[in-house]
Structures are given as structure tokens and as C-alpha cells.
Amino acid sequence: MNPFALLQNIAQRCRSHAADLPSPSEAVEYWRGVGFILAGKRYVAPMSDIGEILTSPKLTPVPGVKHWVQGVANVRGRLVPIMDLASFFGGRATSLRTQRTLIIEKGELLNGLVVDAVLGMQHFPVDSRQAVSSSGIPEKTLPFISGVYQRDGEQWPVFSFDALAKDEHYMDIAV
Template sequence: MAQTSNLREFQEAILSKLKDAANQVGGESSSRLGVTVGDKRFLVNLQDVKEVLPVPPMQLVPFTKPWFLGVANVRGNLYSISDLAQFMGMPATSKSTNNRILLLSTESTAQVALLVDSLIGLRSVQGMQLQSAEDEADFFSLNLYKDAEGGDWLELDIEALVQNKNFVQPI
């Protein structure tokens, strides 16, 4: 149990330091959190993520859309958990030890978490080429980037996602 607590504290400290560094620069940090969702790779602004955790036990909520997985107790707070892949029209996320939930930190919503296939880690958009994301607009994308290896990265617009009427009403 002590190791779990230490790992959580370590993760929280890293996220806190990254957010502080972005604020000290006085602007937007070029670092993003890289995650996989289905067969796509996404970049998530660090300001939009409160915490990243392994998938906790969930309580199902009857009569909701298939992508709404239920609610989970995270240190005394209830979070609604949604399968991001399934919400975006991709196949449901396969259960794996690599799955993670992103606890979102937005002003427009409370206690929302997204299930992702896996966490890739921090990525800098400074070393990537900005592309047109017109074809991917349905995926709540801000930008499309191409990395040095030619891989595509979609920057997820968390605010647009959590304000989407279908996302807000999972019934």
C-alpha cells in the first residue's frame, strides 16, 4: 500500500511541476500528454488533466449509452467515467493492464474521467509539424501534428468534448 501511495504522490508532483513550469513561462507549454485511443494517438494539454490513474472499480449506471462506463470513487470523490474510443465511434476499449483513466481538470465540468487504451508519456509539439486537422474534426481535435517518424498525433480539445451535448447527456 505504501508503494501505491508513493507512486500517486510522485505522479501528482510531476503534474504539479509541469503545470507550474507552464505558468511561469507565462504561456502555453509545448508539452502534451500522449495517449492512445483505439488506433489513434492523441495529445492532451497538461492543464486539462488533474491526474492519471489505473482503472478503478466502477459502478454501472443503468439505461446509459454504452460508452458511459459508470461511476468510480476516487479518494472519496465520485467520477463519471467514459470510454473515449467508444464515444468517438471507435470499437470499445479492450480491457488491459495498460488502460488508464484521465481525471479531467476543466472549469466547465466536474468529476469527469476518460478511459484511454494506454499512456504514452510526455510529447513536445515543438518537434512536430503542424498539419491540417479538417478530416478529423469529428474527433474533437484542435490540431493534427506529424512527429519526426511520420506518425500522426491529434490534439484533443477537452473543452469541446466536455461541452458536447451528447457527452453531457449519456442517457
């Protein structure tokens, strides 16, 4: 048998024993967000809302403001007001060591929001988003929740920074 015929024979045997390619399945579209803990409860916020995640920046206190306004920080040459989100909702931070500041920029509003911890990127199938129910979500945060995802028996309320920015109580920081 010549070398060419041998190669053809090998190729034919390979094709006869080869498994079919799997059929293309439907691609699942995922929603991406950043998970965080606030007053001991898990939340997730859209990736598009969070510009940066920082460890506690150096703060300059601001007199005459509510207790949940921690001060102002210089973040890359921009003055950013830093707010303690747990204190705003009447709670307390659980651990200073794990606290992070989420830099949020919504239109002209630029804020740093202190949360208890950041849980990294979270992915959920887009079609698995559920309507908001009061079950398991603290009442004070309920107006700021735009939906809920479930994963492994855990509830992940979607925190709306748009709703927070429109809240009169949040925008009224003077004492």
C-alpha cells in the same frame, strides 16, 4: 621560475589553447502534452487538461445511461463519472490490459475518460503546430481536434477536452 610565475605561464597557455564558448542559440519553446491511444489512433492532449492518470478504478454501475458510460468511481473522495471514449466515438477498446483512465477537470465538469493506452509526456516545438486537416484523422473525432503536430512521420492530433465538454451528444448520457 617561482611558483607564481609558473601558474601564470600555465594559465596563459591554457587560455591560448582554449576554444571559444559556443554562442547562445535561440531557446526553442516546447508544448507539452500527454500522448494516448484511442481506437488504435495516436492523440495528444494538453498537460494542463489532465489532472491524473489511473489504472481502471473500481466502478459502480449507473442504470439508465448510454453504453459508453461505464459507471461512477470514487477517486480520492470525489465521485467521478467514467466514460469509455472509444465507445462514445463508436469504436472499441483495443486492449483491456493497457487501458488507462484520464481524470479531466474543466471548470465544473469532472470526468474520467478511458483510453486504450497512455504514451507518456510528449514534447513538440510550439511553432510546429499545424491546422486541422481531415487527412488521417477519424471523421467522428475531427470536431474535437484543435491542431496537429508531426514527429518522425507520425501525426499527433491535439484532442480538445473543451470541445468534448461542450458537445451536446456527450453531455446527454441518459437513455
